[in-house]
Amino acid sequence: MQTAVANANEIHGHDTHHGADHAHHELSFIRKYIFSTDHKVIAKQFMAVSLFFLFVGGLFALMIRWQIAYPGSAIPLIGNILPNSWVSDGAVTANFYTQLLTLHGTVMIFYVIIPLAVGMFGNFCIPLMIGTDDMALPRLNMFSFWLVPPAGLIMLSGFFYDSGTAAAGWTGYPPLGPTSGPGQTTWLVSLFMIGFSSIMGGTNYMATVLNKRAKGLQLFQMPLTVWALFITAILITLGTPVLAAAIAMQICDQYLHTGFFMPDNLLVTAPDNTYVTNAFIAQGNQLLEHKQLLGGGGQPILWQHLFWFYSHPAVYIMILPGMGIVSDVLSTFARKPIYGYKAMIFAIMAIAFLGFIVWGHHMFQSGMNPLLGTTFMLSTILIAVPSAIKVFNWLGTIWKGNIRFTAANMNALAFIATFIIGGLSGVFMASAPVDIYIHDTYFIVAHIHYVLFGGALFAIFAGIYYWFPKMYGKMLNENLGRKHFYWSFVFFNLTFYPMHILGVGGHMRRIYNPYIYEFLQPLQPMNQFVTFAAIILGFSQLILVVNILWSLKYGKAAPRNPWQSNSIEWSAPAHPGHGNFDTDIVVYRGPYEYSVPGRESDFYPQTEPPSENEVPVHSGH
C-alpha cells in the first residue's frame, strides 16, 4: 500500500509539472472549449447538454400530464402547432403518447440524471477534491463526453420516422420492443452509445481516484462525494456492459432475426408491417402476409433479467453521487463533522453490493419463478438498512450543528426529506405480495420520482449551488436560488405525493386514457391537480436557468473559498485554469474538521499545515 501511494505521488508530481508546461502555450479555441481534455470544461459541457435535455424531458412529461388530466383535449399553446402525426386536433394521439412516455423516461434517466450526477460532478469534483490536475485519462474523458451529443440527437431523431420513435417504454421489453419499428432501433443505438460514454467515464474515475490522489491523501480521508462517485464508477463499469450486450441482442433480434428474446409462433402486428420478427404479419383479424423468418425459441424474460441487472444498479448510479454531495454540503453548512464517516462509506458499499442482487424485484409479476421472488424480496428489503443508516447519520450531522440555510443546503435538506419518503414507499414494493397490487401503478411512478427527482435532482441542485462559484468563478444569486428551491420543493411534493394515492386507487401507469375504466373515473380531479402542480413545477425550473445566465454575466466574483469549506477544491484559485492548483497540495487531515475546539475559525482545510504547537487531531474517535 505504501509503495502504491508513493508511486501515485510520483505520477502526480510529474503530471503537475507537465500541466504547468502546457499552461505556457495557448490552446486553440476548439481545443480549449469544444474538444477540450480539461475535466472542468468537460463538466460544464455535460452540465449544458444535460440541462437542455432536462427541459426536453420535462416538456414530454407535461404533454403526458395534460393528456391524463384532460384526455383528448388540445394541449394549450403548443397543441395546434405540432405535426399531425403527433396530435389530432391538438391532442396527443395514443401512439404519440406511448412515444412520449418512452422518451420521457429514457431522456431523464440516461441524458439528464446520469450525465449530471456522474458526468458533470464526477468530472468536476474528482480531480479537484483529490487535489490533482486532471483525470488519469483526459483524452478518454473527452471521448466520453463527445458520445453524448450524437447519442442525444439520434435519440430525438426517432420522432421523425413516419411510424414514430421508440414506444415500448423506457424498459423496451420484448417482444414489443423488437417488433415496434425503426424508432426502437434509434433508441437502442443511442443507448448503446451513451452506455459506452458511461463506461469510459467509469473506468476513468476509478483510475483517477486510485492513482492520482494528492500527497498525503489517504482513501479514508476522501470526501464522501469522491467515495460515492468512486463506488458509482465501479457500478457503472460492472453493470453497463451487460446493458450494452442486451441492447446488441435486441438489435440482432430485430434485424438478424436471432431468437434471444422472441418465442416461437408469435402473432405480432407491427405498425408499419415491416419489422415483424417471426411467423405472421396480421392486422385486425386479417392475416396479411406470412414471412418465413428466422428467430423464435427465445425467452422475453431474459431481456428483463439483463436489462434490470444494469438498470437496478443504475438507480444507485443516479442516487449515490447525490448522497455524497448531500453529505458534503450538509457538513459544510452545519459547520459540523459528518456523523459516522466510515459508517457512511460502508453504507454506500453495502448499497452498491446489494444493488447487484436485487434486480428481480422489478420482475415479481413477470412470470419469473415465484421462488426467486422470495429471494429477491429478502435482498431488496435488506437495502432499507444501509439507507436508514445514511438517513440517521445525516440527522446526526445536523444535530447540534450551526446550520446555514444557503440555497445549496436547503436543497440538501430537501434531498433528505424526499429520500425518506422515497425510501419508505420503496418498502411497499419490496414486499412481493404487496407489489402484486401496486406493481405497474402510479405508486411505482410516485416512488421513482421521489427517489430520482426528489432525491437525485435535488442533490444535483445542491451540488450546482455549492460548486458553481468554483466552476465559473461567479457566485450564483442566493435570492433566486431560494426562490427556485421553494417553488420546486412545494410543487414537487404536490405533483408526486398524490401519485401514491392514485396508485392505491389502482391507477395503472402508461395509460393514455384512464377514464375508460369505471374504477378510475373518480380519480380524474386528482389527476388534474397533479397536472397543474407539474406545470408549475416545470416552469419553476426556469428560475434556475435565469439564475445561471444572470449570474454568469452579473454575478459577484467568487472568492477562493466562499463557503469556508475544508475540502481540497477550495484551495484552488477562485476560477481554476487548466492544471487546477497554483500551489503544491499536501493533505494533512480528513475533510470534515469543522468547529474543531480550540481553533479561532470554525473550519480547518485539508491542506492547511498544522501549527507547530498543535496536538494532532484524530479523525474518528
Place this chain on the structure above:
Amino acid sequence: MNFDLSKGLEWAYRDMLTFFPENVSTFGAQLDSIFALIYWFSVATFFLTYGLLVIFMVKYRYNEHRKAYYFHGNNLMEFTWTLLPTIFFVGLGLWSDGAWSKTKYASRVPKPDVEIDVLGYQSGFGWQFRYAGPDGVFGNKDREQITIANPFGIDSNDIHGKDDFVIISPGGSRPIPIHLPVNKNILVNLSSNDVLHSFFLPNFRVKQDALPGQWIKVWFNGSKIGTYELACAELCGSGHYNMRGQVFIDSQADYDKWLDEQYKISKPVLEAPVLSDTTIVASADTKDSKTTKN
C-alpha cells in the same frame, strides 16, 4: 375543463388506505393488511425523522456566537440504527413470504373448481377467453397449431377440444363480459401470442404478466357477486390503455345458465372456416419449429 378544488381538499384529509378499490378476493385482505402494516410503519418513521429534521433545523439554525458541537459519531448509535431496522425488515420479509407463496407458488394453487384459459392480444387490444365447454375438459394445446382463427392452438386431434369455446372481448368501453361463479377457486391459465400483457383484477388483488411462450397459473376466489373490471397493466402498444375487460361474479346457478347460453351461441373454434393462408402458415411453421427443436 372542470376542476373541482373542494374534492381535492376533502381528499387531502382522507387516509390513503381508504382509496383501495373494494377487496372481493379471499386472499386480498391479507395482502391489504401487509400494505397497512407498512403504511403505519411509514407514518411512524415519517413523523420520527421529519420531527427530528424540523426540530434540528429550528433549534440549531445559524447563530454567529455559537460553535457547532465537534463530534464524529458514535458506534453504539450506528449499531443500534443498523440492528433495529434489520430486525424489522427481516420480520417483514418473512411475514410477506407467507402471503407471497400462498398467492403465487404453483405448488400452492388450490384445487380449481373452474378453469379458464386467457390470452391478451395486441391486434385490436383485448382479451381472449377459452372455456372448456360441456365436457368440462380442455382440449390439448399445441403451440404449433396457433393461428389467427385458433389463438389457443387447440389440438385438432384431441376430442376434448371439439366443444371448447372462445370469447373474444375487444377492449374499450363495451367489452364482452365473462362470467365466473362466486366462492369458487378459479384457475386462470394465462399467456399471450404477441407481446407482454398483464392480467390485472384490481378488486381481486390479482396481477400477473402474460408471457408469450409460457402458460402461467393464476388463481383467485371471488367472494362477492358483482361486476368487476379487468385491466392490462403492462405496456403492450398504443392501445394498451384500451384493454378493458369485464368479469361478472355470479351465483353458481346464474353461472351455469350463462355457460350454457354461451356454448350455444359460440362457434366451435376447430369447425370455424379457416383462412386459406392459415393452413400453409401452420404447416410451414410446424416444419420450422421442429427444425429449431432438433
